Amino acid sequence: MKMKKVVVAMSGGVDSSTAAYLLIKQGMAVEGVFFVLFDNPSNLELAAQTARFLGIKLHIKDLREYFKEKVIDPFFEGYSQGITPNPCIICNRYIKFHVLAKLADLTKAQFIATGHYARISKENDNVFLLKGVDNKKDQSYFLYGIDKSLLNHIIFPLGQYTKDEVKKIAETLDLPSKVAEESLEICFLREKKYYEMMKAASGPIIEKSTGKTVGQHGGIHLFTIGQRKRIGVSVGYPAYVVQIEPSINAVYIASRKDAYMREFYVDDSNWLCEPAENKFKCEVKIRYAMKPERASITLINNHRLKITFDNPQFAPTPGQSAVFYEGEKVLGGGVITELVQDS
Incomplete structure (x- = not known):
């Protein structure tokens, strides 16, 4: 044989x-x-x-x-x-x-x-x-x-x-x-820091709750949603990056609770198990090192989805992936592209 x-x-x-x-x-x-x-x-x-x-x-x-x-x-x-x-x-x-x-x-x-x-x-x-x-x-x-x-x-x-x-x-x-x-x-x-290999224009750091500019950053590439360290401003409470707005080159900060969000959109999806319905429940991971959490998936078109967690999750991050599970089985996933603020 x-x-x-x-x-x-x-x-x-x-x-x-x-x-x-x-x-x-x-x-x-x-x-x-x-x-x-x-x-x-x-x-x-x-x-x-x-x-x-x-x-x-x-x-x-x-x-x-x-x-x-x-x-x-x-x-x-x-x-x-x-x-x-x-x-x-x-x-x-x-x-x-x-x-x-x-x-x-x-x-x-x-x-x-x-x-x-x-x-x-x-x-x-x-x-x-x-x-x-x-x-x-x-x-x-x-x-x-x-x-x-x-x-x-x-x-x-x-x-x-x-x-x-x-x-x-x-x-x-x-x-x-x-x-x-x-x-x-x-x-x-190779153990280098990506942000040490990039340069970008400075811009405002804005306190989301007040709309006030509380500092200047050295480039939005230095930040990611949920970041706590290296923000470079003091506002009297532990501040986290909760939004990055490239159109105005701004970084928004707020308290940790404001980094929790329930809804966001996913694009460029790929299915390993084709969904039977346009809306269904499953478990979702938005980062590698987390426990999958229950959420509703709504199909908007062939590649765009809306994710709604049962409970708000910390720092869904554009560019990262949301991956869908049914128990041990991977259903598919896609790239987080748009957060629904204040949801």
């Missing part, structure tokens, strides 16, 4: 390296691919060492130009317009899985895989994206933008494991990547 073939994204880190090993252990023919996303990428040598250790071929794909166009440039442009992009979601949606699928076609592989902590479930003719079993490490939030047609060809070998179990496997095997440091939240910044 011919072995099933899989192409796995290998960053040189513990997770993707262990994922490759587990696929081999499952009896699959495995080939790895390292994506060069920016100059002098870290862990390329570790990925190569791990591939040699596992006895598999490693492809190297230079995606620097594409990554700059789709991820890096929109990241800085977003901050300059007062929004807070999520580059990992953008990369997964528009680059990583599409390139893996193309390489799978070229190498005649039936499957693609990554080291994400998430699961794929198949029920009859339906395929679903599920949360990983490790609640602390579940990465399904970053994966809602995957093309639904790819789900049937994706394997997430780590979805059934905890992070501690994965580390133990790597250490027991003595994988070269066991020494790799945890990946950075924004890989291309």
Whole structure:
């Protein structure tokens, strides 16, 4: 019987390296691919060492130009317009899985895989994206933008494991990547602060409750909704950024309670489970590190939605994603674009 073939994204880190090993252990023919996303990428040598250790071929794909166009440039442009992009979601949606699928076609592989902590479930003719079993490490939030047609060809070998179990496997095997440091939240910044790499015009900091200008900022790129630190003004109470208005280059501040909002709009939505009705209830996450909360979803058109939480949530942030869940199942998601103030 011919072995099933899989192409796995290998960053040189513990997770993707262990994922490759587990696929081999499952009896699959495995080939790895390292994506060069920016100059002098870290862990390329570790990925190569791990591939040699596992006895598999490693492809190297230079995606620097594409990554700059789709991820890096929109990241800085977003901050300059007062929004807070999520580059990992953008990369997964528009680059990583599409390139893996193309390489799978070229190498005649039936499957693609990554080291994400998430699961794929198949029920009859339906395929679903599920949360990983490790609640602390579940990465399904970053994966809602995957093309639904790819789900049937994706394997997430780590979805059934905890992070501690994965580390133990790597250490027991003595994988070269066991020494790799945890990946950075924004890989291309290399521990630099994004705001140190940008310059923008100064503008007013306005107290929302009074409309008074209480200070000046050095550029709206320095701020995100819900921010408490580095505001640079004193108003007699703990102040939070609650609104950024690029049209007048203004940052609005208020108390923490004013950063809680119930309603906002989402655009550029992607569905992994098509909604049966134009309005329905589910659970929603508006950031990776939060517990999903109950909300109503109202479909306005094919890509625009209105989200109404049962209870106001802290700092929904334009540019970040809202991801929809039904229990363990990811229904879909989209990008937060417009807040409904004073809702």
